[in-house]
Amino acid sequence: MNTYNWLIRREFWENRAIWMMPAVIGAVMILVALFGQVNQVSIPLQLPSQTIGGGFLLAVGGTFFAVMSIYSTWYLLDCLYADRKDRSVLFWKSMPISDTVTVMSKLANALIVIPLVYFAAADLTALVMAFILSVRASSTIGGAMWHADLWLQMQVLWLYVIAASAIWYLPLAAYLLVVSAWAKRAVMLWSILPPIALILVERWFFGTHVIANQLGERLLGIAGLIFRDPEGSAWATTVVDNDTIRTPVSIWGFLNPGGFLSSPETWIGVAAGVALIAAAIQLRRRRSEM
């Protein structure tokens, strides 16, 4: 465990963007809350205060999560490749740390540690913004900031999405590590080319697009699996300017961990992920240089 600690610390030394990027995003959002025209935000104030407060937390969290997804993807592609490119792999391999532990530390960093850093940054940003908005926008959305139950829901939602994403995206993350451990150059290109080639070959020879569908499902299908529509009393309706707007009352009815964990796609993905991790470890063992 101690070794994992040091390996994660090493990732923070190497990739200062892990904490600098969320810090910058948070700072920009706080600046907007401080100096932006927050009283002119066009939010229909007839909506329940809960909905406005929840929307605010989701907007802040969603922004952080989107940037985090892009950053983690880039990180996974770069991490094993960078060591070989600058030849520092020869230093890391002089330490009594197995290639398995090294690869697992990169994976854990991308799927758990980096998301948790963004989670903390999102929480802190939302908290500071809520303080500022409750003063500066007290006549409009400022009053919707302090629903304790919404804050609790946000914490649960973050942890739920981080955990589910770590499982669902395991095969994609492991695939990126394989490319990172294997490619001699242009990791970005090498990560994209094989799936595109497979999709084209399938289309030319069989006229089908199973791979494209599977890939699309893997990239975007997570939302349909980890959430569900509970119908009925989970939704509140408000009429705003003759439009009926449906908003969730809380997240509780929408989470579907049972459905996610009992879905075969989830576990097929995990199995593929484990195989790809093993491949990445083998490549890391045998490819010390370009």
Place this chain on the structure above:
Amino acid sequence: MTALIEARELSKKYGAHLALDRANFSVQTGRIVGLIGPNGAGKTTALRAILGLTAYEGQLQVLGREPLRDRTELMRDASFIADVAVLPAWLRVDHAVDFVAGVHPRFRRDRAVQLLAKTQITGKRRMRELSKGMKTQVHLALTMAIDAKLLVLDEPTLGLDILARSAFYDALVNDYMDETRTILITTHQVEEVENLLTDVLFIDKGRIVLDSSLDDIATRYAAVAVAADRADAARAEKPFFERRMLGKVVLYFEHPDLEKLAGFGEVHTPSVADLFVAKLSGGAE
């Protein structure tokens, strides 16, 4: 007693190129062995195989382990500098010490700090801010602070000036080396390490052409400088190599008849550098 490193029929192919061609050698505990060969002879490949950094064919045991399979365990007892300037540019000197102290059970932090204190390098500096020589000093400090049974050095002093080089070799022999340790070293500067080596391995075109202790070299090889007009008589003794030098001919002999040779001129033991040239130019059959 079993050898610390034991290689049998060690081979490594890169495509059609044979970097190691059924090389046989062994290294005993307590020795300082120079692995010497021209560029492209297979030195680096041999070291990479010994350190578990590359796959190979044939048999190889290092500290009783198979390097590629057991690299993690091997690295508890072996340390290496496989090339100069491989510390990553973003790494800070103090973080490097913290990291190795954190993950290496045999790292002696006080010793690393003490070695670094002798240099001009401060802890907050990143590798990218250091000169090549300074980076080498940091890497050497980290490596020499590891209590290893086997230390492997590939061109360790490349980029260091003459003073730093000599200080390094002094420290290696006087502070680091003892009878429990073994050092395997490659270098271009054969003259520089000649006095500290106990054994040499000459490697050429992937094959070991000489595996000998320096003591054995003194009894097995002799060179004699002969006046040009007497050279033909001396050639009857079957030298394996000769070179011209200041109007004389220097002839190199293996298993020499010293009494006969003394009749031709002054007999001496060839230096490692001279023997290397002689072996690789003339006697590599």
